[in-house]
Amino acid sequence: MYFEKRVLHTLRITGLLATFSVLSACGGGSSGDPGEEEVPITDITHLPAARNILPELARSEASFEGVHYSGSDACSTCHNDPDMVVSTAVKDVTRDVSIGTAWETSMMANATRDPYWHAVVAAELDNFPGLEDTINDKCIVCHAPMAHDLAEKEGLDLRLFDKVSEVDGSVIQQGLYSMTETDELFNHAMDGVSCSLCHQMDGTNLGTEASMSGGYEVVGSVTGDNDDRPAYGQYADPEVGYMRQNAGFLAQQGLHLSTSESCATCHNLNVHAVSEEGLALEGDAVFAEQAVYSEWENSDYAVGGPKEANCQSCHMPKLDEEVIIGQNAPGKRPDFAEHTFLGANTVVQDMLMNFGDELGVKPGMDFAGSIARNREFLKTAATVTLTEGGVIDNTLSFDVNIENNTGHRLPSGYHSRRVYLHVQVLDSSGEQVFESGKIRADGSIVGVSEDVDPATWEIHYQTITSETQVQVYQAITGNSDGDRTHSVLASSFYLKDNRLTPAGMDKNxxxxxxxxxDTFGVFGVAMDDDSDFNNGKDTVTYRVSVPGSDIYTVSAELRYQPISYGHLLDLWTQSETVDQVDMFRTIYDGTTLRDEVIDTSSQIMQ
Structure with missing residues (x-):
């Protein structure tokens, strides 16, 4: 029965691919070898009709004080106060940098309420029902870590969605998704990656393979007295008695929290790949689903490197001025690391802001301010420059140079993300004569093959000569049959991985x-045929047909999209039967933000 379900799902996609018209001018897709010539693309824009349903997640109680953990509101009671606790002047604007306020709008805080995560987990469960326990464990361990650890310590059943009887549809075991604030597991889960999880994380195994892929350890009190649960922090002289008396945690210095190894517990993730039928592959193949820490470790930003900087240096930047970090604190603290957890996924933050009621988000949070901060942060991620070109025989030639300024790949993490070049050429009258990489309102990019047929992908280019060619930096994963897959569990290798490496990471x-x-590195044309793609840099040559000699204005934008449209096309094929997929589709259709600009360069050429 399980195999038949997988076959039906495959037939559904195959049928869509076979039914709709072939568009041979859609771009440079590939059906196998990413270095092969452009092939016709099949239009599958006719998807199952959207049901337009929305989630109804409950709001959680974040002030809980449990045996193992306390909720974020319990911590914010002392660590939030915009007038007295933490405020500083940045760009002549006074802003609140309270710990709880900074954290609550981050993707870390909302890791369990992320509607895209719900959809992907539900889709994987639909694809691989025989792997239900594995999927729940692997996905919840980092997205709802307090609930995961509580369930392990207390022997509780933990799953994201209800387990329903195939006989009569009754709920056999309840999942987090349908629980309310009356459920202890729900409150622990919906607090996301929260204060007392990270600040209790033990440092003993950090940096080892055992600590990664969700292998963090929370030991708790070593004395048996619950008030001796550690609360690790950056300072050597914490206010021990006050926190122990009022919060039930023993404040102490824990320098391991300020290392990249603490972030690696969830941002280096290996999965054991399976076949399309859900069977373990021969040799128990390990797939590096994301390797942010390994990328950093092999870059100039690693410890001892010429650009040494740990994860927190960028994502939790230290303030230039001293601040009070808690009520009744003895004084101001220097070098305080902000708890903004800066990132680039403004699209999902926008969804959390505008669909907060449906997603159970606490009202009144400043998502707009957080989005603005992350938008500015993203602008530091890379630099784009143009090499002066000229017109010869009605062809304008120029180079676009990109340099990655981050300590990891760009984009890094989950394979739905992509960075792409949007290049325009205008003549002296302001008329556009060329454009590559134009994004549409729905998030699709003109000329990108996967945005028409998600079974294909855009090849890596060294030279672009047509508007149907777009340079897209991304990871494309393949399954055990050698075909492209959008599934995490079915991914066993990379068909294409031309994500920009960090400085110092030599692909060779x-x-x-x-x-x-074996699945860590650069793959495809960027590895084998593009010599200037390395050590954080890439150069793309454009040869554009123009009417003749004129003064042309060339502009090049590097843009970031956290959820590629082609990936969504594949996901939407399950919206007819998987509620959470349709819910996310409804939220996506009700959202206008699709991507962000990283950097722009403009130059006049003739």
Missing amino acids: SIRDDNTLP
Whole structure:
């Protein structure tokens, strides 16, 4: 029965691919080898009709004080106060940098309420029902870590969605998704990656393979007295008695929290790949689903490197001035690390802001301010420059140079993300004569093959000569049959991985390093045929047909999209039967924000 379900799902996609018209001018897709010539693309824009349903998640109680953890509101009682606790002047604007306020609008805080995460987990459960326990464990361990650890310590059943009887539809075991604030597991889960999880994380195994893929350890009190549960922080002289008396945690210095290894517990994630039928692959293949820490470790930003900077240096920047960090604190603290957890996923933050009631988000939070901060943060991620070109025989030639300024790949993390070049050429009268990489209102990009047929992908270009060619930096995963897949569990290798490497990460030496997974590195044309793609840099040559000699204005934008449209097309094929997929589709259709600009360069050429 399980195999038949997988076959039906495959037939559904195959039928869509076969039914709709072939568009041979859609771009440079590939059905196998990413270096092969452009192939016709099949239009599957006719998807199952949207049901337009929305989630109805309950609001949680974040002031709980449990045996193992306390909720974020319990911590914010002392660590939030815009007038007295933490405020500073940045760009002549006074802003609240209270710990709880900074954290609550981050993706860390909302990791369990992320509607895209709900949809992807539900889709994987639909695809691989025989792997229900594995999927729940692997996905919840980092998205709802307090609930996961509580369930392990107390022997509780933990799943994201209800387990329903196939006989009569009754609920056999309740999932987090349908619980309310009266449920202890729900409150622990919906607090996301919360205060007392990170600040109790033990440092003993950090940096080892055992600590990664959700292998963090929370030991708790070593004395048996619950008030001796550790509350690790950055300072050597914390206010021990006050926190122990009022919060039931023993404040102490824990320098391991300020290391990249603490972030690696969830941002290095290996999965055991399975076949399309859900069977373990021969040799128990390990797929590096994301390797943010390994990317950093092999870059100039690693400890001892010429650009040494840990994860927190960028994502939790330290303030230039001293601030009070808690009520009744003895004085102001220097070098305080902000708890903004800066990132780039403004699209989902926008969804959390505008669909807060449906997603159970606490009202009144400043998502707009958080989005603005993340937008500015993203602008530091890379630099785009133009190399002066000229017109010869009605062809304007120029180079676009990109340099990655982050300590990891760009984009890094989950494979739905992509960075792409939007290039325009205007003549002296302001008329556009060329455009590559134009984004549509629905999030699709003109000329990108996967945005018409998600079974294909845009090849990596060294030279672009047509508006149907777009440079897209992304990871494309393949399954055990050698075909493209959008599933995490079915991914066993990379068909294409031309995400910009960080400075110092040499693609050639990485391939020769047998201490890293075989699925870590650069793959496809960017690895084999593009010599200038390396160590955080890439150059793309454009040769554009123009009417003749004139003064042309060339502009190049590097843009970031956290959820690629082609990936969504594949996901939407399940919206007819999987409620959470249709819910996310409804939220996506009700959202206008699709991507962000990283950097722009403009130059006049003739």
